[in-house]
Amino acid sequence: KGVMDHMYVYVNGKIVPREEAQLSAFDHGFLYGLGLFETFRTYDGHPFLLDDHLARLNCGLSELHIARQFGRAEAVDIIERLLRANELRDAYVRFNVSAGVGDLGLSTEQYLRPTIIVYMKPLPPAAPQEGKEGVILTTTRNSPEGDQRLKSHHYLNNMIGKWELGNRPHAEGIFLNREGAVAEGIVSNIFWIKGGVVYTPAPSVGILNGITRQFVIALLNELHIPIEEGVYPLSDLYEADEVFITNSLQEIVPLHRIGHRVYLGQNGPVTCALQRHYRRFTDTLWTRNELSERMNR
Numbered sequence: 066k067g068v069m070d071h072m073y074v075y076v077n078g079k080i081v082p083r084e085e086a087q088l089s090a091f092d093h094g095f096l097y098g099l100g101l102f103e104t105f106r107t108y109d110g111h112p113f114l115l116d117d118h119l120a121r122l123n124c125g126l127s128e129l130h131i132a133r134q135f136g137r138a139e140a141v142d143i144i145e146r147l148l149r150a151n152e153l154r155d156a157y158v159r160f161n162v163s164a165g166v167g168d169l170g171l172s173t174e175q176y177l178r179p180t181i182i183v184y185m186k187p188l189p190p191a192a193p194q195e196g197k198e199g200v201i202l203t204t205t206r207n208s209p210e211g212d213q214r215l216k217s218h219h220y221l222n223n224m225i226g227k228w229e230l231g232n233r234p235h236a237e238g239i240f241l242n243r244e245g246a247v248a249e250g251i252v253s254n255i256f257w258i259k260g261g262v263v264y265t266p267a268p269s270v271g272i273l274n275g276i277t278r279q280f281v282i283a284l285l286n287e288l289h290i291p292i293e294e295g296v297y298p299l300s301d302l303y304e305a306d307e308v309f310i311t312n313s314l315q316e317i318v319p320l321h322r323i324g325h326r327v328y329l330g331q332n333g334p335v336t337c338a339l340q341r342h343y344r345r346f347t348d349t350l351w352t353r354n355e356l357s358e359r360m361n362r
Contacts, residue, residue, distance in 0.1 A: 092163050101215060103119070105158055106155070155187075163181075200230055283356050
């Protein structure tokens with residue numbers, strides 16, 4: 066039996082074995098995709114950047130007419146209970162809020178009783194040290210359902226990209242948007258460095274504004290490394306010296322090649338500096354807003 070067979074899950078206040086974690090067939094998160102989630106890591110029990118994840122979650126919940134907000138204390142309590150039940154200190158956490166039970170048909174009412182599920186599992190294997198290969202997808206990044214992309218149950222575009230990439234654990238698929246601008250990875254944001262300047266697609270391109278993405282931008286600002294957000298063609302990416310991708314689970318992962326183009330990968334000076342600084346904060350930081358005071362200590 067795999068380790069996942071004995072995992073415990075939090076469902077609406079209770080810690081239950083995974084096989085008992087159930088959802089109503091009338092939950093609008095299932096029927097209409099009205100649900101949001103955040104994934105993050107705990108480092109020796111500390112949920113890194115939890116406040117930033119909750120702020121994004123709370124913002125999205127308002128947008129989805131789900132009348133529920135989460136503070137640090139409640140979330141930490143849930144996470145600590147799950148860490149104990151699962152006998153973990155370093156864990157993958159998925160904090161999920163689904164609209165809850167409703168009638169068939171689209172509702173304009175506020176959702177007052179959402180389904181709260183927090184999943185936990187051991188960390189997946191780390192990316193190889195030399196990093197990953199980038200693969201430009203022919204699947205285009207769709208435009209967000211609303212003004213900005215939410216981390217919602219609507220994941221079909223990512224799945225189509227994943228099917229195109231196939232089962233390649235050491236590669237990441239890279240979406241362009243409809244206009245051909247570089248967007249993001251299937252499960253990551255993308256950055257590249259050219260002539261000492263860091264570039265990354267702006268949220269207006271239709272990307273998910275990742276929490277790790279925002280933390281890396283804050284880190285670059287603190288290190289006085291120039292960072293520009295904008296709309297960039299694929300040719301800019303090909304001309305870069307270094308490329309890396311970010312997400313909360315894999316942190317900062319260099320790309321050593323995209324197609325025939327080879328990059329500095331793990332030897333990229335900016336990538337290395339960011340990885341080194343990132344590790345200083347993982348077991349203590351609650352939000353990127355604490356960074357400047359902590360950097361200067």
